[in-house]
Amino acid sequence: MDIKFNADVIVVGAGPSGVAAALSVARVGKKVILVERAQYPGSKNMYGGAVYTTALKEVFGEDFDKFKYERVINTHTWSFLNETGSFEMTYKNNEATCAYAIKRFQLESQMIEIVKKHGVYYIPNTLVKNLIQENGSVVGIQTEQEKYYAPITILADGVNSLLAKELNLRNDYQTKDMILSVKEAIKLDKKTIEERFNLKDDLSNGVNKQYFGSDFGKLKQYKNLFMMTFLYTFKDTLMLGVGVNLADLSRNKLNINEILDEVKLHPDIAPLVKNGQTIEYSAHLIPEGGYKKIPKLTSNGVIIAGDAAGFVNGVHFEGTNFALISGKLAGESALVALENNDYSQNTLSIYMKKLEKSFILKDLYSYRNVIENLYSRSDSLSKYYPKKIKELFEIITCANCVSKSKQIREYFFSYFKDRKITELFKDIFAASKCALDVFFGK
Amino acid sequence: MENQENKKSIQDKLATIKYNCDSKSHLVVDQKKCAKCKEKTCTQICPAKVYELDENLNEIVVQYENCLECGACRIACPKNAISWEYPSSGCGVVFKNN
Ligand SMILES: Cc1cc2nc3c(=O)[nH]c(=O)nc-3n(C[C@H](O)[C@H](O)[C@H](O)COP(=O)(O)OP(=O)(O)OC[C@H]3O[C@@H](n4cnc5c(N)ncnc54)[C@H](O)[C@@H]3O)c2cc1C
Ligand code: SF4
Ligand code: SF4
Numbered sequence: 001m002d003i004k005f006n007a008d009v010i011v012v013g014a015g016p017s018g019v020a021a022a023l024s025v026a027r028v029g030k031k032v033i034l035v036e037r038a039q040y041p042g043s044k045n046m047y048g049g050a051v052y053t054t055a056l057k058e059v060f061g062e063d064f065d066k067f068k069y070e071r072v073i074n075t076h077t078w079s080f081l082n083e084t085g086s087f088e089m090t091y092k093n094n095e096a097t098c099a100y101a102i103k104r105f106q107l108e109s110q111m112i113e114i115v116k117k118h119g120v121y122y123i124p125n126t127l128v129k130n131l132i133q134e135n136g137s138v139v140g141i142q143t144e145q146e147k148y149y150a151p152i153t154i155l156a157d158g159v160n161s162l163l164a165k166e167l168n169l170r171n172d173y174q175t176k177d178m179i180l181s182v183k184e185a186i187k188l189d190k191k192t193i194e195e196r197f198n199l200k201d202d203l204s205n206g207v208n209k210q211y212f213g214s215d216f217g218k219l220k221q222y223k224n225l226f227m228m229t230f231l232y233t234f235k236d237t238l239m240l241g242v243g244v245n246l247a248d249l250s251r252n253k254l255n256i257n258e259i260l261d262e263v264k265l266h267p268d269i270a271p272l273v274k275n276g277q278t279i280e281y282s283a284h285l286i287p288e289g290g291y292k293k294i295p296k297l298t299s300n301g302v303i304i305a306g307d308a309a310g311f312v313n314g315v316h317f318e319g320t321n322f323a324l325i326s327g328k329l330a331g332e333s334a335l336v337a338l339e340n341n342d343y344s345q346n347t348l349s350i351y352m353k354k355l356e357k358s359f360i361l362k363d364l365y366s367y368r369n370v371i372e373n374l375y376s377r378s379d380s381l382s383k384y385y386p387k388k389i390k391e392l393f394e395i396i397t398c399a400n401c402v403s404k405s406k407q408i409r410e411y412f413f414s415y416f417k418d419r420k421i422t423e424l425f426k427d428i429f430a431a432s433k434c435a436l437d438v439f440f441g442k
Numbered sequence: 443m444e445n446q447e448n449k450k451s452i453q454d455k456l457a458t459i460k461y462n463c464d465s466k467s468h469l470v471v472d473q474k475k476c477a478k479c480k481e482k483t484c485t486q487i488c489p490a491k492v493y494e495l496d497e498n499l500n501e502i503v504v505q506y507e508n509c510l511e512c513g514a515c516r517i518a519c520p521k522n523a524i525s526w527e528y529p530s531s532g533c534g535v536v537f538k539n540n
Contacts, residue, residue, distance in 0.1 A: 039462065039532040044511060046540045104540045125532040144531055160513040162528070173517050180514045182489045184455065185539040237539065246518055249487055256489050257455070258448045280539040281455035283489040283512040 003139055003149050007031040007121070009334050010141055010150040012128045012163060014038075015045055016320045017306025017327035018156030019111040020059045024331030026119040030338060033148055034112075034120050035141065037127040042108030045158075046183060046284040048317055049073075049232030049239045050099035050208060051107055055321035059328050063114045069100035070235040071199075071206030079268070081213035081229075082390045083220070086268045094205075101206050101234045131163055137300035137343065138167070151343045152334045154303045156327055159285045161308035169304060170295030175246035176375075177289035179228075179314060182256050183241030186276035190236045196272055197233050206233045210317070211269070213386040217262045222252045226378035229263050230317065231272065238273060240264070243286060243314075245375065256283075288314045291368035297355070298333075298348040305330040313363055315370055322360055329354040366441025373430040380427050384419070452491045456508050464533035467506040468526070469515070475523035476502045487518045510535055 011022045014036035025032040038044040050073045057064045074096040079088040102110075116122055132140040132147060140149035155163050159178075164170050191201070199205040211229035219225060225248055232239040242260050249256060263269055287293070287310040297304050305311070306323035313322065333351035337343050355361045374381060391414070394400075395407045415424055469492065471484070477500060484493040490508040493515065495501075511534055516526040528534070 037528055037531055038536075040536060040538075042540070043536045043538065044534075046537060103538075105538055127528055127531040160516075172522075175518055178514070178517055180487070180489065180512065183540070246487070246514060250481075250483055250518055253486050255445065255448050255452075255486055255491075257452050258445065261448070261451055278455060278458055280458050280537065281452075281510075282459070282535075282537050282540055283510040283514070285513050285517075 003134070005150050006140075006148045007033045007150045008338055009033075009152045009154060009331070010035065010148055011154045011156055012141060013156035013158055013306075013308070014041065014108060014112060014122070014124070015156060015158060015306060015323060016051070016107075016111070017308070017323035017330070018154070019108070019115055020324045020327030021154045021156055021305055021331040021334075022120045023059065023115045023118055024328045025334055026115065028335060029119070030335065032120050033123060033150065034115070035123045035126050035128055035143065035148070037125070039125045040105065041112050041124070042104035042106070045104045045108065046181075046282045047104060047319065048183070048208075048230045048241060049101045049234065050317075051102055052099055052318065052321040053097060055324040056100075059324045060111075060114060066114065067100065067102070067110055068106065069102045069203075070106075070237075071101045071203045071233055072097055073099040073101055073206045073208050073232065075205065075207040077207065077209045079209060079211045080386045080389050081211050081216055081266055081268065082386045083216045084267065085390070086211070086213075087386075087389045087393060099208070101232055103234065128157070128163065131166060131302070138302040152301055152303065152337060152348075154305060154327075154330050154334065155308050156305045156323075156330075157308050159287050159307040161304070164295055164304050164308055167299060167302065169297075169299060170293075173287070173289065173293070175250055177287065177293055178246045179243040179286040179288050180246050180249060180256050180283065181241055181243035181286055182260050182281065182283045183239055184260065184278045185280040185282075186238045186240055186273050187236060187279045188238060188273075188276045192275075193233055193236065193238065199233065203235060208232050208317075211263075213382050215383040215386050216266055219259065219262050220383075222254060224248055224378045225252060225254075226375055226382050227259060229269075231269070237279070238276060240269070240273060245288070248378070286314055286319070287312055288371055290314075290371060291361075291364040294364070298345050298351050300345050300348075301343045303330045303333060303348055303351055311360055311364065313367055315367060315374075325358060326355065326360055329358065329360075362442035366438050369437055370434045373434050377427055377430045380423065388415070449491055452489070456490060459510075460536040460538065461507060462533050462536055463507050464529040467504060468529045468534070469504050469506045469509060470525045471502050471504060472521075472523040472525070473501050475521045479521050479523065481520050483518045483520055484515045484524065488515050
């Protein structure tokens with residue numbers, strides 16, 4: 001069959017990766033169709049709350065200044081929760097502008113408005129059901145109503161990427177490769193948020209809090225429960241959520257909402273969300289398979305970007321930056337193929353080279369064992385060390401009329417007595433491996 | 443064992459969400475496989491409690507209207523018994539404050 005192409009490139013999915021891909025193709029005057037199943041921009045998407053501005057600038061160039069945000073995230077805290085309190089570290093840079101708190105509806109709306117101005121043909125409210133293949137090459141998409149044809153299709157369809165699966169570009173995910181996350185958007189007035197979090201009132205200040213540990217409340221009883229809790233300040237909303245590995249949830253027969261409810265009761269979190277009204281509940285997966293689970297990234301006539309390719313760094317809550325830049329590189333790779341009039345896997349594999357040169361594959365490679373190592377020591381991280389940190393600070397802060405040297409000596413030796421000594425060595429080994437991997441990474 | 447407190451909590455939270463409902467279910471379970479499934483993982487894992495076991499019929503009831511479209515059930519079902527699709531164009535969950 002002689003195919004009549006509707007466009008040079010079709011992009012499936014209008015999240016950060018799809019939008020970035022479409023823009024880089026449209027910038028040089030090529031015809032690109034961007035198809036999204038949601039009726040309203042961003043209304044299927046969920047994240048913690050911060051989009052990284054370096055990547056946003058790189059993709060949107062001179063249009064970057066148009067982005068409206070709710071707050072600049074300039075303060076980061078890391079907290080280890082224990083039964084009665086926490087140990088918290090804070091890093092604050094009053095002049096930082098590297099992350100913006102923007103709701104997904106606002107983020108995607110603004111991104112889509114910009115790319116439409118650059119000539120991207122945006123088709124919302126349209127679910128792509130299948131890919132059309134001919135002679136071993138993807139040549140278009142089948143929506144519920146219509147068919148669209150293009151020599152190259154970019155799959156930016158998010159973590160569940162049913163389309164990549166359909167093409168057998170990846171195996172089915174296993175529970176251990178996925179984090180399930182739920183979040184509540186909690187409404188409070190702007191002033192209350194600024195008072196509670198010690199923020200300036202001009203939105204140039206905002207906080208991202210990350211919490212570790214599951215040794216409190218009802219969660220104490222569950223073994224190997226490694227969870228990450230996050231809180232972001234928006235203008236008049238707090239985003240509070242938790243993420244837990246699907247395998248851990250299954251094994252412990254836990255529902256993730258129970259965990260979120262328990263987190264809300266923790267003595268250090270409860271006062272932050274007090275009197276807030278939950279205005280939205282949501283759930284989403286985060287791909288955590290990392291480097292080892294990267295699918296086949298190109299095939300004849302097709303490229304995968306963003307979450308669909310598993311590009312996130314779960315340790316640092318980075319995803320939008322991976323999505324934006326991989327989308328841009330996917331678009332640029334499509335342009336190379338268009339120029340050569342050759343849409344084969346062979347030509348498109350330039351995408352891989354571009355990814356290798358960028359931080360994307362470098363970081364995924366350097367962190368390839370980190371998550372696995374953290375999980376292998378999850379009881380240590382989530383239960384044992386939060387407790388030990390508490391013990392140490394009790395010695396330092398409670399003037400309890402016992403000799404300090406005696407207490408510190410006892411504390412030191414307790415590391416060898418509390419548990420089997422092999423546990424300590426396993427922790428040290430895992431920690432060193434993570435550190436060395438990252439230090440000597442790419 | 444069904445945790446009633448959690449069920450109530452989820453119901454309250456689901457009430458905060460806007461949905462454009464589809465007339466047909468995008469989630470279909472293979473009841474034959476479910477009948478043989480001991481874990482019933484879907485009933486426990488779903489953050490929206492979409493799946494419930496009807497003890498009398500020994501069948502899984504699927505309240506697809508509450509689905510948050512996360513995809514967890516599809517991966518967690520030990521028997522691969524869920525045929526999981528996205529709701530039709532424009533249908534399903536509509537997040538506004540995410
Ligand atoms: C709880 C949580 C917290 C996070 N926090 C952060 C954070 O603070 N900072 C950060 O940088 N990253 C964060 N991330 C990661 C980040 O959200 C993702 O990495 C990023 O959104 C991926 O972008 P994407 O464009 O690849 O996919 P998505 O944003 O998921 O977009 C995919 C799009 O494709 C559409 N789609 C899917 N299938 C079809 C189809 N068949 N037809 C048509 N359309 C389709 C979807 O509707 C969607 O709009 C977080 C993620 C989660 C889950
Ligand atoms: S976990 Fe899967 S097989 Fe078991 S009851 Fe649920 S859907 Fe059926
Ligand atoms: S996709 Fe998520 S919300 Fe929907 S039924 Fe499955 S687990 Fe529940």
